[in-house]
Amino acid sequence: MATAAARIERLTTPQPLAPVFRETPVAVAELSFTDRADGSVAVSDSGDGRPIATLLPGQDGFVRSVLRGLAHDRIRHHIGASAPFRLSEIDHGQLFLVDTATNRVIDLQAFGPDNRDAFRRFLRPAGAVS
Secondary structure, X not given: XXXXXXXXXXXXXXXXXXXXXXXXXXXXXXXEEEEOOOOXXXXXXXXXXXXXXEEOOOOOHHHHHHHHHHHHHHHHOOOOOOOXXXXXXXXXXXXXXXXXXXXXXXXXXXXXXXXXXXXHOXXXXXXXXX
């Protein structure tokens, strides 16, 4: 877990968004993650509050690790939890998670297909109506 956190920290240094998204995303989601009292995490559409998934306690370790790292960054910068996370997939399958509050970008491709797909399930096609 410490190794993954170190890799995430190195790969999530603030970057300008323009160079990353030269291609139009084929799928995008604006996400909110909410901790629940039972240890689960609710994943919802940040625009309309539509539930997308529930991360059960003891499951989805990679997703939880990434979110924990981003949450710590927000705390360090005295930023609240209300800003959404943007998950975007570009045409050739590369997947990015952007913290819209800090502009930190995580290239999820760097963590392998299983970890990338742990996030991909939260996507919907670009332009899709909820």
